[in-house]
Every structure is written in structure tokens, then in C-alpha cells.
Amino acid sequence: EIEITEDGIDLDKVMGQIEKELLVKAIHAANGVKKRAAKLLGITFRSMRYRVEKHRLGTIEDSELDDEE
Numbered sequence: 001e002i003e004i005t006e007d008g009i010d011l012d013k014v015m016g017q018i019e020k021e022l023l024v025k026a027i028h029a030a031n032g033v034k035k036r037a038a039k040l041l042g043i044t045f046r047s048m049r050y051r052v053e054k055h056r057l058g059t060i061e062d063s064e065l066d067d068e069e
Helices: 011-029 034-041 045-054
Strands: none
Touching: 011 034, 011 045, 034 045
16 A cells, blocks of 8 residues: 655656556566566557566567467
8 A cells, every 4th residue: 555645755656666566467477478468467569568668677579579369
């Protein structure tokens, strides 16, 4: 649970931390296959790639571009 103190919070920072945590969990649940992780999160692979780069979570390999459905 996130509490708001009298000093307030940095919403962008908190949301970024939550986003990063969810990305890591989804990638782990998808055994490293980012296309599958994107599907678990309900986002496009393109959005996943952008977010992975934004949070510096590693590179996307060509093998992960294959359909994993």
C-alpha cells in the first residue's frame, strides 16, 4: 500500500516503479519471452519493447519476435 505523506509523493516515480515491477514479473512468468509477457500485460509488443528499453531491462532478441501463441 502506498501512503501519501504531508510532503506528498512523486507520482511519476511511483508509477514508474510499479510499471517496472510488473514488467519484470511478466517477463519472468513468460520465461523471458517478451512477446508473451506483453500479452500477459495486455499491451502490444511494441509498447513492451519501449517500456523494456525505458527501464533498461535488457535487449529484445530476434527470437522473441516469433509468435509464441
